[in-house]
Amino acid sequence: MRIGPLWSSWFGWKEFDVAVTAWTTNNSNEAANEFESMIRTLESVQHGNITRFFGWCREGNKCLLVHEFIRRGDLEYALFNSPQSLSWNDRVDVIIHICEALCYLQKRQILHRQVKASNILLDAVWDAEKGHLVTKAKLNDFRLAKELVCGDNNSSADSKCENLSFGVEPPEAVKDGKFSEESDVYAFGSVILQIVTGKRTADPVPNSSTFLLCNWVVEKGKNNCLGDAIDPKLGHLFRQDEAIALLNLGLECLQPDRNKRPSMLVIKKKVESLRLPHSLVS
Incomplete structure (x- = not known):
């Protein structure tokens, strides 16, 4: 996939910029069916924390x-x-916004299957109550999204994605090519750890051939120094109890056994509790 150039277009009476995603597929019936399924999913999704879909075009492959x-x-x-680090409030807001987007998708029995930092876009919107711009996160890229079988809470979707993201994909997806609601939870847990630590899921480190963020955070917890995992770029402008709570929540989402991962509704309640008035950091 590649992202095309910025286009300025007219939709009705208003002119605004749009982003164009371009890629090629094979000419098989299966590819055509997958494309039609993706379009139906995109057209059915409408949420403030999901990028708006305006239209599509297909010619051959x-x-x-x-x-x-x-x-x-x-x-x-x-x-x-x-060069400018995200503030702590912005980071928590991003987690809340993507959590809300995933709750919306799961309510509609849609799997995203590509929840990762590069597929989360950051917008700036005016908050009249606060009197300044605030960060608004939006989930993007539904090329691999799949709908579950209605009424089957244990159903999963086969995956033929060849570009699995190292350190992000759940064990069941890597092993069997199966995705479920719990798979999106797993990927979301990885995003939470990245937001709090400021580290990639597989950062290279000195004197080490492999580094998995999840394992690194677990080791910090075992040594009773989980606070050391928090992104140093934040300085002192954050609440340590909130950050540690989010690190623990991220680890819960990253349980190897998908049945032990919390549901998105449980996650939503936990992250929303961080936005009580007393917890805000300026």
């Missing part, structure tokens, strides 16, 4: 998807490449 354009870029850039 060439496909285009048109979405709203988010100027601030993605979470991966904000965490690992941006």
Whole structure:
């Protein structure tokens, strides 16, 4: 997949920028059916924390998807490449927003299957109550999204994705190519750890050939120094109890046994409790 150039388009009476995703597929009936299924999913999804879908075009094996354009870029850039670090409030807001998006999708029995930092876009919206711009996160890239069989809570979707993200994909997806609601929970847990620690899921470290963020955080916890895992770029502008609670929540989501992972509704209640008035950090 590649992201095409920025386009300025007219939709009704309003002109605004759009993002175009372009890629090629094979000409098989299976590919055509998958494309049609993806379009149906995109057209049915409407949520404030999911990028808006405007339209599509397909000619032969060439496909285009048109979405709203988010100027601030993605979470991966904000965490690992941006010269300006995300504030603690922004990080917690991102976690809450993506949690809400995933709850919405699971209520509609839709698996995203690509929940990762590069697929989370950051927008800036005006908050009239606060009197300034605030960060709003939106889940993007539904090319691999699948609908579950209605009424089957234990159903899963076969995956033929060849680009599994190391350190992000759940064990069951890597082993059997099966995705479930718990698989999106697993990926979300990985995102939580990245947001709190400021580290990639598989950062190279000195004198070590492999580094998995999950294992590193677990070791910090075993040594009673979980606070040392918090992103040092935050300085002192965060609440340590909140950060540690989120690290523990992320580890819960990353349980190897999918049946031991919390549901998105449970996760939502836990992260929303962090946004009580007394917990805000300026």
